[in-house]
Amino acid sequence: MLVWERPEPPNRPVPTPLSRERIVRAAIRLADADGLEAVSLRKVAAALDAGPMRLYGYIATKDELFDLMVDAVQAEIRPAGDGWREVLRSLAEATRQAVHQHEWFADLIGGRPQLGPHSLARMEAVLSALGGVDVNTVVPVVAAVDAYVIGAVRREITERRAERATGMDKRQWQATFGPYLERTFATGRFPALATVVRDGAHLDADQTFRAGLDFLLDGIEARVSR
Structure with a gap:
């Protein structure tokens, strides 16, 4: 199932709540500051103060993350x-x-x-x-x-x-x-x-x-x- 159709994991009571939107916005901030080479799931997780493995429930690959980043900018x-x-x-x-x-x-x-x-x-x-x-x-x-x-x-x-x-x-x-x-x-x-x-x-x-x-x-x- 494509990322556009795949549901997000259910919300859990955790110190750092996540969503695809939050992940994508964090990735865009990293890319705006230092380019695409600064974007990885590990670095995005660190920026959100979350464990890297948690991100895989929302985004399977870095390519999916890039697709989501592009689509977020297309909204502009x-x-x-x-x-x-x-x-x-x-x-x-x-x-x-x-x-x-x-x-x-x-x-x-x-x-x-x-x-x-x-x-x-x-x-x-x-x-x-x-x-x-x-x-x-x-x-x-x-x-x-x-x-x-x-x-x-x-x-x-x-x-x-x-x-x-x-x-x-x-x-x-x-x-x-x-x-x-x-x-x-x-x-x-x-x-x-x-x-x-x-x-x-x-x-x-x-x-x-x-x-x-x-x-x-x-x-x-x-x-x-x-």
Whole structure:
């Protein structure tokens, strides 16, 4: 029986009462602070001042715990708006915000569909907004938006992690490698790249995300209108 359907153990008079919700919230706090590598059933049990074996009555494996953590964050993603374009934009923005609040979330999305209740509610809201779109187009449309968002936020999180690992923010990194690029561009071998780097607009992360999302939504709208 999947964890979504498996009943929790009955309550017992113990000094530290447990529930799946308490376990998941403790795991999320650990992951928010120190990443997924900080999450194990033993560490979660310690955070709850409970014996590790007690947790197995609620969660059988660490993979189940990760599934529950993802679904808990999916509850924070509530797409809304008038019309499918606004709903898809809301989906993208809310997913990005969730990743910024829970960096580890970027590592757990993008594989097989999440089937927890909050994940299903999120998908229901999106598909309902696409009710007027051809049913054969709906899944590729949502998949395209999800793929864009996952790729974009993973790039942002990789940049964050690089800053922590190197101690250099984006501006410092550019100052360090700028002279190398100028010497390389001076060879004349990369004229198109040199033009873009020197003359193109340099957008921040928010502007880059929204511009790319607009390109995608414009393309979807053109296709759906046909």
